[in-house]
Amino acid sequence: MVDMQTSKGSFMFVLPWEGHTLIGTTDSFCKDPTLHIGPPEDEIQYLLCEADKYFTSKLRLRRSDVLSAWHGIRPLAVDPNAGDAASKASRDHTISRSPTTGITFIAGGKWTTWREMAEDVLNKCLHSSTHYETRFK
Secondary structure (H helix, E strand, O other): OEEOOOOOOOOEEEEEEOOEEEEEOOOOOOOOOOOOOOOOHHHHHHHHHHHHOOOOOOOOOOHHHOOOOOOOOOOOEOOOOOHHHHOOOEOOEEEEEOOOOOOEEEEEOOHHHHHHHHHHHHHHHHHHHHHHHHHOO
């Protein structure tokens, strides 16, 4: 199940997995990108409250129902070779090719789009391979 409009305006997924249920995700701005021991408690409570809207009064989620929680920091990427049009950081992945070395880089993206990211970077590499081979013969 996916709730495409939570109270914060973000997406929330509810997925069955190995006899349990995964509930996520949240997307919060990180002011201080330091290493954290675990996700902020307010984020866990937010997900519990959002998910609870879909259960009956006989089945309520409690904090003790949470077996595991994790989070990470997703850096937003800017293509350094794209010029002024890409001056804003993107929440999507960015693929860039070094004009000096011909090396292709991918940055950004998110956990849920890894297949699309892999396909896009491979297509970019394959499309660029002719140009690369002629430059470095």
